[in-house]
Amino acid sequence: MKVLPGEFTALLGPNGAGKTTLVEMIEGIQKPDDGSILIKGMPWKGNEFFLNQVIGISLQETWFIEKLTVYETLCLFASFYHLSKSRAGEILFLINLEEKKNTYIKNLSGGQRQKLALGIALLNFPEVLLLDEPTTGLDPNARHDIWEILLKLKEERNTSLVLTTHYMEEAEYLCDRIIIIDKGKILAKGSLQELLTECETSEIIEITVNSVSSYNFHQLPGVLKTNFNPKANLYSLEVREIIETLPVLLKEMDKEGIHIRSLQCRKRNLDDLFTSLTGRHLNA
Amino acid sequence: MNHPFIQLTISQIKEFFREPGSVFWSFGFPILMALGLGMAFSGKKEIMHGVAIIPTYSIEGSIIEKTIFGGESMKDTIIEKRFENVNGKTRYVYYITSWEDAEILLKRGIISAILSEDENGIRYHYDPMNPEGELIQVQLSNFFETGNLGQNTGVIEPLQTIGMRYIDFLIPGLLTMGIMMSVMWGVCYALIEKRSKKLLRRMVATPMRKTHFLLAIWASRLILTFFDSVVLLVFAHYFFHITIQGSIPALILLLLSGNIAFFGLSILISSRTANTEVGNGLISFITTPMMVLSGIFFSYQNFPAWAIGVIKILPLTKFTDEARSIINEGSGLFGSLDGVIMLILFGVVTFLAGTRIYKWY
Numbered sequence: 194m195k196v197l198p199g200e201f202t203a204l205l206g207p208n209g210a211g212k213t214t215l216v217e218m219i220e221g222i223q224k225p226d227d228g229s230i231l232i233k234g235m236p237w238k239g240n241e242f243f244l245n246q247v248i249g250i251s252l253q254e255t256w257f258i259e260k261l262t263v264y265e266t267l268c269l270f271a272s273f274y275h276l277s278k279s280r281a282g283e284i285l286f287l288i289n290l291e292e293k294k295n296t297y298i299k300n301l302s303g304g305q306r307q308k309l310a311l312g313i314a315l316l317n318f319p320e321v322l323l324l325d326e327p328t329t330g331l332d333p334n335a336r337h338d339i340w341e342i343l344l345k346l347k348e349e350r351n352t353s354l355v356l357t358t359h360y361m362e363e364a365e366y367l368c369d370r371i372i373i374i375d376k377g378k379i380l381a382k383g384s385l386q387e388l389l390t391e392c393e394t395s396e397i398i399e400i401t402v403n404s405v406s407s408y409n410f411h412q413l414p415g416v417l418k419t420n421f422n423p424k425a426n427l428y429s430l431e432v433r434e435i436i437e438t439l440p441v442l443l444k445e446m447d448k449e450g451i452h453i454r455s456l457q458c459r460k461r462n463l464d465d466l467f468t469s470l471t472g473r474h475l476n477a
Numbered sequence: 478m479n480h481p482f483i484q485l486t487i488s489q490i491k492e493f494f495r496e497p498g499s500v501f502w503s504f505g506f507p508i509l510m511a512l513g514l515g516m517a518f519s520g521k522k523e524i525m526h527g528v529a530i531i532p533t534y535s536i537e538g539s540i541i542e543k544t545i546f547g548g549e550s551m552k553d554t555i556i557e558k559r560f561e562n563v564n565g566k567t568r569y570v571y572y573i574t575s576w577e578d579a580e581i582l583l584k585r586g587i588i589s590a591i592l593s594e595d596e597n598g599i600r601y602h603y604d605p606m607n608p609e610g611e612l613i614q615v616q617l618s619n620f621f622e623t624g625n626l627g628q629n630t631g632v633i634e635p636l637q638t639i640g641m642r643y644i645d646f647l648i649p650g651l652l653t654m655g656i657m658m659s660v661m662w663g664v665c666y667a668l669i670e671k672r673s674k675k676l677l678r679r680m681v682a683t684p685m686r687k688t689h690f691l692l693a694i695w696a697s698r699l700i701l702t703f704f705d706s707v708v709l710l711v712f713a714h715y716f717f718h719i720t721i722q723g724s725i726p727a728l729i730l731l732l733l734s735g736n737i738a739f740f741g742l743s744i745l746i747s748s749r750t751a752n753t754e755v756g757n758g759l760i761s762f763i764t765t766p767m768m769v770l771s772g773i774f775f776s777y778q779n780f781p782a783w784a785i786g787v788i789k790i791l792p793l794t795k796f797t798d799e800a801r802s803i804i805n806e807g808s809g810l811f812g813s814l815d816g817v818i819m820l821i822l823f824g825v826v827t828f829l830a831g832t833r834i835y836k837w838y
Contacts, residue, residue: 222678222838245684252682256674260495261488272484273685297495317683 194372194382198320199351201343203364203371205463207473211377212357213253216325219355220250232321246274249319251310253326253357259299263290263309266298267316274317281316288312288342304335311339315346322346322354328363336363343367361463373467380470388463397465398430398439400446401455408449413438418469426454431461431469481685485693486700493663493701502662503701507655507709514774515644515717523559523566526613527588529579530571533595540621541594545571560626567616567626589613641805648713649800650773655709656702656735657767657793661760663698665743669756672747678838687837695740699733706732722807731803731813734820735796741824742792744831751836767793792823 196202204212217223219230221237221244229236232244257266267281285291288308293301301309307327314322328336344367346352358364364371365385372382381388395417403426410419410430415437420429432438435458446453467473493499530541545556554574560567572582582588590603590613599621603610616626671677680690713719721728746763750756770777770784771793777785788794799816802808 220682222682242684245682248682250679250682252675252679254675255679256676257679258488258492258676260492265488265491268479269484269488270683272479272481273680273683275481275684276479278479313679 194379196321196353196355196370198353199347200370201347201354201356201368203368204355204357204374205359205361205364205371205467206357206374207359207471210359210375212359212374213325214377215374216323216355216357220248220323221245246317247319248321248323249314249317250322251307251314251324251327253329255310257298257306257309257313260297262295262297263301263305264294266309267312270313271316276316284312284316287315287345289338302335304331304338307331307335307339308342311342318350319352322352324354324356326357326359328358328360336360340366361467365463371463373463373470375467375471375473381466388466391466395431395433395461396435397457397459397461398432398435398442399427399455399457399459400430400442400453401425401427402446403452403454406449406451408445408451410442413441413445420468420472429465429468431465482689482693482696485690486697489667489694489697490700493697499663503655503659503705504708507651507705508712511644511648511651511709511713512716514647518643518647523568525568525570526590526609526616527570527572527582528613528617529582529588529591530573531576531579531591531593532573533593539594540599541592544621544624560620569617590617592617642717644713644717645719645805646776646801647774648709648717648719649804650771650797652706652709652732652804653735653793653796653800654768654771654773655705656732657739657764657796659702659705660698660736660739661743661746661764663701664694664740665747665760666753666756668694668743668747669750670753672751672836673753681837691744691832695736698740699736702736703732719804721804723803723812724809727808727810727813728800728803730810730817731796731799731820734817734824735792737824738792738796738820738827739824741826741828741831744835745827746831748831748835767791770794771797773797792820795819 194202204215206212214223218225219232221241233247235244237244258269261269264281264285267284268278271278271281285294288311290305290308290312293305298306298309311324311327314324328339331339340363343354343356347354347367354368356363356367368385370382370384371388373380373388381391383391405423405426410416410428413430413432415433416430417433418431420431421427422429430438430442439458443453493503530545533539545558554572556571556573558569558571560569572579572588574582576591576593579588579591583591589607589609590601593600593602599618601610601614601617603614605611620626668677671680681687710719710721742763746759747756750759770780770788771791772778772788773793777788777794780788789798795816799808799813803813
């Protein structure tokens with residue numbers, strides 16, 4: 194995989210897909226068994242000091258020193274890059290934590306901690322930004338705040354971003370390129386448009402029924418794949434075209450005496466693509 | 478100036494002072510310990526001995542009845558008798574009770590000896606390993622014979638000189654133990670915690686130099702232990718009139734070398750541990766035996782000869798022995814030099830070993 198200057202790339206995959214392992218190898222924290230990783234054309238070995246100056250990282254769950262304030266923590270990390278304390282003030286403004294300047298880390302909410310972790314990653318004006326699940330566990334508002342900070346960065350600087358996430362909408366909203374991975378393997382990659390084009394080759398009909406049926410949905414016209422979720426009694430049919438399959442489906446259900454409780458017809462999205470590639474949902 | 482070393486040192490010190498528990502254990506606890514133990518063993522106005530007496534009413538001319546009860550029959554359950562001589566005041570508390578109850582009193586530590594009497598005379602029952610029991614036997618047998626607690630065949634001149642009291646023995650031990658505990662918990666535990674919370678790996682993923690980080694941890698701990706030591710010594714001076722008999726620069730150098738020794742050990746102990754529970758156990762495993770064996774509260778000379786050889790090479794023993802020799806015996810810079818060199822060497826070797834295998838991620 195290759196990330197170009199100024200490009201935002203998402204590593205999209207469920208828990209345990211290998212996203213963190215990959216991103217930690219890019220960060221130089223873990224060593225790859227095979228292959229090589231170059232940042233600005235340089236390997237980690239022998240270039241640690243330089244590469245640490247050009248990258249910014251946010252680990253999955255970092256606990257900073259609990260009895261330091263937000264400002265003191267930023268000043269501490271700024272000192273590692275030999276930056277002045279005024280840079281800490283700029284970051285406070287950027288991450289919108291000015292009101293929390295003198296709050297101890299232990300008194301911050303999860304979202305505020307993640308913002309601080311992002312702020313620390315941005316201290317050194319990084320050319321390469323590596324964020325490992327920066328919004329996991331956050332409420333929608335906090336997630337949007339982080340997205341806005343990153344979009345602003347994209348507008349103002351030529352930063353390359355590699356972001357891991359298991360939120361499809363995060364990848365869709367922020368990134369130019371998406372790499373879908375599972376169990377350490379790349380399953381699909383491309384721009385959002387390319388992946389959506391791949392998705393557009395088929396459509397989805399989802400029905401929830403009263404009880405489990407032995408009906409064979411493959412006999413319906415245009416059905417490419419079926420998926421059944423027994424917990425919700427939900428049949429998900431991947432079809433060539435909804436208008437080709439839906440009228441026949443409704444007739445057949447009526448004839449078989451299968452009562453449909455809900456029906457949804459839609460275009461295929463990245464989650465469907467992921468499900469068809471792995472047999473699992475992203476947030477499973 | 479926003480230099481990483483200065484920022485790291487300041488952040489460590491701030492972290493310490495913002496945790497009331499750390500401040501109490503570092504500053505308050507050694508003083509309370511000195512106060513408690515010092516008062517218990519040094520400022521005693523009266524020594525008390527508890528003795529149980531099993532009454533035997535049928536003996537004609539009972540010695541106990543005659544000497545303790547003044548010829549009256551043993552009807553009171555608790556009798557106190559006070560003695561005063563050149564050694565100070567002694568109070569004997571006699572519990573008139575049954576053999577079964579006397580055993581319970583003995584088990585509870587209220588008494589140290591049981592007295593009974595038959596036609597052949599008084600019988601003393603005590604644990605021969607307990608020096609207090611033996612002292613009671615000597616004092617009371619004298620008392621029954623002469624009416625005094627001791628036979629004064631020579632001239633007794635009590636030693637009250639500063640430097641020879643128990644508190645003089647104790648304070649250097651508390652000083653060195655405080656430094657060991659402060660460094661081991663403050664450095665070792667803090668590093669393990671930083672690793673377990675992924676803060677170490679976050680810090681080293683910046684251009685921060687690892688030497689700055691380790692030096693800052695050491696420097697901040699050195700500053701804190703210096704204040705700990707000053708507070709304890711000032712307290713000991715004003716409360717127990719302890720003065721440093723030897724060279725102050727020698728003591729400063731010794732305290733510095735003790736810091737280096739335990740800092741090195743902390744780096745080695747924390748080098749691979751990623752879990753604070755394991756860290757907790759490891760630190761206790763290292764510090765508790767030294768606290769018990771190194772002669773902090775009582776002399777290690779009571780241990781068997783083979784054990785003393787081992788005890789003497791423990792860093793806390795070396796540190797404490799040298800501190801006593803400077804504070805109580807008036808040692809100078811050269812008198813404690815071998816101990817200083819040994820402690821520094823120990824610290825450097827363990828530090829280098831620790832950094833070789835150190836797990837930053």
